[in-house]
Every structure is written in structure tokens, then in C-alpha cells.
Amino acid sequence: MKNKAIIGVLPQLNSKEKKIWVSPAYMNGIIEAGGLPVLLPFLKDKKDIKTLAKQFDGFLFTGGQDVNPSLYGQPLCNCSNEISPKRDQLEEDLFNAILKENKPVLGICRGMQLINVVLGGTLKQDILGVKKIGMTLQHDQKTPFNIPVHDINILKESLLYQILGQDKILVNSMHHQGIGKLAEGLLSVATSVDDLVEAVQIKDLDFGLAVQWHPELLWRLDTNAHKLFTALVKAAEK
Ligand code: MN
Secondary structure, X not given: OOOOOEEEEOOEEEOOOOEEEOOHHHHHHHHHOOOEEEEOOOOOOHHXXXXXXXXXXXXXXXXXXXXXXXHHOOOOOOOOOOEOHHHHHHXXXXXXXXXXXXXXXXXXXXXXXXHXXXXXXXXXXXXXXXXXXXXXXXXXXXXXXXXXXEEEEEOOOOHHHHHHOOOEEEEOOEOOOEEOOOOOOEEEEEEOOOOOEEEEEEOOOOXXXXXXXXXXXXXXXXXXXXXXXXXXXXXXXX
């Protein structure tokens, strides 16, 4: 029998208590999909980070802190949630190493925003506050997180469409930031009706997908969310 794919999961950071942690929902999403998730350490050494990119079969970039806007040339807005330069650095170095190895990637929420910034794009720092002009949907849902709240339209010529087989699905939404300028290395493959990028495909990877919603909180009820984890694990098994 084939070995299970080992998926490196980017650690979340509790900076107040100086602890790393991860929501079990990400780990269980991968386990249910037939993969073996492993929580990665906070490494600084770029050689060690390259070794991770070589040795693991695939990677999951998790949700969490805001990306430091200095990385995309903007001042910190007072709307900002916590930032973590240490986490930004690890993820930037690891993502660049993954690109060289062409390993499968799934990014979720912050994961998608971080990938856009690393590849040269920008973020809208505050889609809920004063700069929410044009936003008509509630992107910070008040209802339980395992219940989808808004539609997205999916591009037919895309990996996401290949995985889901639908051009419109319902997703949950818990973000106060969104993609501004899309990086050239990304293709927008899903948008909301108020025109936010809700999913991207990473052009230089055979399997590189990132989403603005939270499939890890949906997969028990929602087959589309389960399919995303399964697609990552299958791509990583090759
Ligand atoms: Mn949304």
C-alpha cells in the first residue's frame, strides 16, 4: 500500500503566551482526507526551511494574524489585528522554497493573503470599516462558522472548478481583509458578488490553491470543503 502523504501545517502563533498552536480542525481535515498532518516548527535558518520544502509532500498555510502591511508598502492601519513579523518571515521563506520544489500547497484565509503578498500583491487592510466602499456582503459572519453565508462564482478554466465541478458554491466568511492588487503569479479563480477575490491558483505550481474562506470549519457538513483537503492530499501522494 502506498505511504500516506505527509502534509506540513504552518503553525499558528499565540504571541501573548509565546506558544505555537494549531486549530485541530486543520489537522482533522487532512486526516479525514487520508493524509498525515505534521505541525511545523518556527525555523529561522533558510537551509533548514529548504529541507522542509524538500522532505514534506505538501503544505497547508493556515489562518491567523494579519500580514504586516510594510511587506506590501503600506503603513499599519489602526484597523489592524495583531501582526507577527516572525510568522511572516517563516512563511515567506518556506513559500519561496516550496515554489522551487514545486510541492502542493493549500492556503486558507491568512494563508491566501500571505501568498499574494509574498508574490508581490497587496491587501485591502479594512474591508469592514471605513474603507469598505463597495462591499455589500457580510465578510465577518456573526452566525456559526460551520454555516456558509455567501456565494462565490468559480472560474471554469481552473483547478478549483476541476476539484469542485461547480461554478457557484456557498462559503463561510471570517475575514476583515482581502486581496487588493493581485500578484502576477496568481490567477483569481473565484470572486464574491461584491468583487473580492475569494480563491487563487498559484501559476507556478502544479497544485497551488488558496481560498479566503475556512473549509476546515466546514468539512464535516460540506462536501466541497472536504474535496479541497482531499485534492491537496491526492496531489501530495504523487
Ligand atoms: Mn468572504
